[in-house]
Amino acid sequence: xxxxxxxxxxxxxxxxxxxxxxxxxxxxxxxxxxxxxxxxxxxxxxxxxxxxxxxxxxxxxxxxxxxxxxxxxxxxxxxxxxxxxxxxxxxxxxxxxxxxxxxxxxxxxxxxxxxxxxxxxxxxxxxxxxxxxxxxxxxxxxxxxxxxxxxxxxxxxxxxxxxxxxxxxxxxxxxxxxxxxxxxxxxxxxxxxxxxxxxxxxxxxxxxxxxxxxxxxxxxxxxxxxxxxxxxxxxxxxxxxxxxxxxxxxxxxxxxxxxx
Amino acid sequence: xxxxxxxxxxxxxxxxxxxxxxxxxxxxxxxxxxxxxxxxxxxxxxxxxxxxxxxxxxxxxxxxxxxxxxxxxxxxxxxxxxxxxxxxxxxxxxxxxxxxxxxxxxxxxxxxxxxxxxxxxxxxxxxxxxxxxxxxxxxxxxxxxxxxxxxxxxxxxxxxxxxxxxxxxxxxxxxxxxxxxxxxxxxxxxxxxxxxxxxxxxxxxxxxxxxxxxxxxxxxxxxxxxxxxxxxxxxxxxxxxxxxxxxxxxxxxxxxxxxxxxxxxxxxxxxxxxxxxxxxxxxxxxxxxxxxxxxxxxxxxxxxxxxxxxxxxxxxxxxxxxxxxxxxxxxxxxxxxxxxxxxxxxxxxx
Numbered sequence: 001x002x003x004x005x006x007x008x009x010x011x012x013x014x015x016x017x018x019x020x021x022x023x024x025x026x027x028x029x030x031x032x033x034x035x036x037x038x039x040x041x042x043x044x045x046x047x048x049x050x051x052x053x054x055x056x057x058x059x060x061x062x063x064x065x066x067x068x069x070x071x072x073x074x075x076x077x078x079x080x081x082x083x084x085x086x087x088x089x090x091x092x093x094x095x096x097x098x099x100x101x102x103x104x105x106x107x108x109x110x111x112x113x114x115x116x117x118x119x120x121x122x123x124x125x126x127x128x129x130x131x132x133x134x135x136x137x138x139x140x141x142x143x144x145x146x147x148x149x150x151x152x153x154x155x156x157x158x159x160x161x162x163x164x165x166x167x168x169x170x171x172x173x174x175x176x177x178x179x180x181x182x183x184x185x186x187x188x189x190x191x192x193x194x195x196x197x198x199x200x201x202x203x204x205x206x207x208x209x210x211x212x213x214x215x216x217x218x219x220x221x222x223x224x225x226x227x228x229x230x231x232x233x234x235x236x237x238x239x240x241x242x243x244x245x246x247x248x249x250x251x252x253x254x255x256x257x258x259x260x
Numbered sequence: 261x262x263x264x265x266x267x268x269x270x271x272x273x274x275x276x277x278x279x280x281x282x283x284x285x286x287x288x289x290x291x292x293x294x295x296x297x298x299x300x301x302x303x304x305x306x307x308x309x310x311x312x313x314x315x316x317x318x319x320x321x322x323x324x325x326x327x328x329x330x331x332x333x334x335x336x337x338x339x340x341x342x343x344x345x346x347x348x349x350x351x352x353x354x355x356x357x358x359x360x361x362x363x364x365x366x367x368x369x370x371x372x373x374x375x376x377x378x379x380x381x382x383x384x385x386x387x388x389x390x391x392x393x394x395x396x397x398x399x400x401x402x403x404x405x406x407x408x409x410x411x412x413x414x415x416x417x418x419x420x421x422x423x424x425x426x427x428x429x430x431x432x433x434x435x436x437x438x439x440x441x442x443x444x445x446x447x448x449x450x451x452x453x454x455x456x457x458x459x460x461x462x463x464x465x466x467x468x469x470x471x472x473x474x475x476x477x478x479x480x481x482x483x484x485x486x487x488x489x490x491x492x493x494x495x496x497x498x499x500x501x502x503x504x505x506x507x508x509x510x511x512x513x514x515x516x517x518x519x520x521x522x523x524x525x526x527x528x529x530x531x532x533x534x535x536x537x538x539x540x541x542x543x544x545x546x547x548x549x550x551x552x553x554x555x556x557x558x559x560x561x562x563x564x565x566x567x568x569x570x571x572x573x574x575x576x577x578x579x580x581x582x583x584x585x586x587x588x589x590x591x592x593x594x595x596x597x598x599x600x601x602x603x604x605x606x607x608x609x610x
Contacts (some may be wrong), residue, residue: 032499033495033499034475034476034479034495034496034499035473035476036476036479036480036499038499050302051302052302052306053302053318053320114333114335117335118333118334118335124335124336125336202326202330203330205319205330205336206335206336207292207294207317207319207336207337207338208292208317208318208319209319210319210320214320215297215320217297217322218296218297218298218320218321218322219297219298219320220297220322220472224472225298
């Protein structure tokens, strides 16, 4: 029994993780609105590509994700550098403040941002969505850049300054290459969080600007429409393809550097 | 690295530019519409823009409460909304709607008289009916021998563990109240107590309290009886011809989703044009066919395919629907807590 569990452990976990997604993908090809297999069809995909509102929601989702993850990465990286140079008690306070948005539920962030935006009269729509996404993803960037900064020897930066580099040049040539993996990881987290988000977006959306998650949720009212499955299948496959391509590239780089 | 930063900066500038341009177009001659998800034929908005030149900025919500939560703070100015009966009542009370002068709508005359002067808007001064439907029992004719014409069948021991009830406090308590012959909008605690006892008594017969997943199971023959909306019943019967739908003789619930103009609307004229457009028979028929619910416009119904037009599921006979025991929900704000405590007790009992 134990040896069986040992052998099949990974398989069991993979099945638990991916069975629902596999089922969802399967039913995107189902020739019925209800979850009973009635034969193969591509009509849900056709319907999805013919529906302008789905494409619009998709476009907004991507625009928001790109802008907000880029801004959050810039803000988060510089914030992490600043926090890293603080004296210990200041650092503690700053880090704890960073943790608060991470630990508080999305719905609280969503509602409090909504109240803030209506007080400062920011027009609801893309601006509010982008600002709110930057707000909740910045702490994740800070947290992913921080360890890289701690690993880095600060003397390198000072040495660069001593050798005549301007602070900006030293940042570009010394600090940034060192913390790069953390920055990229942070950017990816921010990007996926932004695409994922439903709750915060829901409270801060404006007229005519629906993200994909909001669109899917509102479509589910009359039963889960297989068009939703089709969208999800495409999103999931795209992510898998991106991951595969990235992995292959990294592997190639590794094998190249090993042969050198 | 430099190239990448350049590319990203370019991308952001371009997208911001596009967005700001897009923003300009919206200010004049556009209306913002906030509707239920998947509750309009996607072509209809394009047709409207083609004919009138008015752009439609379209957003969607999943339920009345969600719509209320986003509209009530007044952050976003929607022109047109599509609340259901009880929500309209609530929004009128809260002064969130504008009066609609129906004489300005050329196509208002198309709306059947029985959808005028409805209880939530007795003077027809705020709302124009959009879609409607009933609640009844879907049953599998191969598994149910008795005639299904009463809620009593859901309490019949013969169908132990073959009954699906709706996992919704309002709809289930409605069934019990109707069976007892009370109004489903009762505020009388004694009547509600009786309804609770009845549902607790029924609990052992119920296979499951289902949401949407019940439809597929019903089509597969996993249960014999299910409480369902007429629109869903049409979908199910389409998949499994053994299924049938009945509105119990004790009466039931019917809903009307109507079009209203929000108080915050800035473009009332265009809003009128949009409402009028939706009431045009050919457009209403297009929507009814896409959505699968029933249209309150007879002329539109005549344009539908035979099997929908003649269906007594989608369009029950007048005497059924106009009977006084067919009711609409009213604003539940004052009784929400009592309902949820009753429902918790029922669910906890089995």
